[in-house]
Amino acid sequence: MKHFTVDQHEHVQVWTISNPPMNYMTAPMSQELLELVGRAENDANTRAIILTGGVEGKFITHYSVDELAAMAADPAACAQIFPVASAGFHRMLDRIMLMPKAVIAAINGDCMGGGYELALACDFRLAADGPYQIGLPEAVLGILPGGGGTQRLPRLIGRGGRSRCCYSATSIIRATPRKWEWSTARSHPTSLCRLRWIGRRRSPAARRARLRQSSVRCT
Helix, strand or coil: CEEEEEEEEECEEECCCCCCCCCCEEEHHHHHHHHHHHHHCCCCCCEEEEEECCCCCEEECEEEEEHHHHHHCCCHHHHHHHHHHHHHHHHHHHHHHHHCCCEEECEEEEEEEEHHHHHHHHEEEEEEEECCCCECCCHHHHHHHHCCCHHHHHHHHHHHHHHHHHHHHHHEEECCCCCCCCEEEEEEEHHHHHHHHHCCCCCEEEHHHHEHHHHHHHC
């Protein structure tokens, strides 16, 4: 894997995203992520997956504008290439959303555009405090979010909030204590590493035994 490193912590995998210097999302990164999802789906030992940024101050800044511009340079070629690339990106996000594992976006830096759409496809979003931005800024370029943000974001903040975010390219600054609904929770940056312990869940038999012990104590 060129853009991802995978670390196993008991039943939790940590996927660290690295595409320096800006950690832009690209088509090759999407393909690598799709391959990782395929492996994890069949890994019975892995119960949860954490996605986090490997470049300081960057989760995924956004999808590579240079890559989009290169495709748009030749309209005839773009008409053939872009639908395939877009379908691949959507397929990757759908696989993450439907994966039978808990998937957590540990947002530790700028998370906009395609990066935020990736976070929205996860089950949980834990954002560290810091002077970075979260949002869908595509309107600045005269386009709308194309990776499912217009569908998944209103499930978190409602249609009105979604419209404000998408039409005005509004982003939030994580250094300010407001609009936490854009993520599932907030955290101190040093706390993100503790997420690996989420996979240390007791087996069903162990949970039943603990419940029986609690019942005995109560009686």
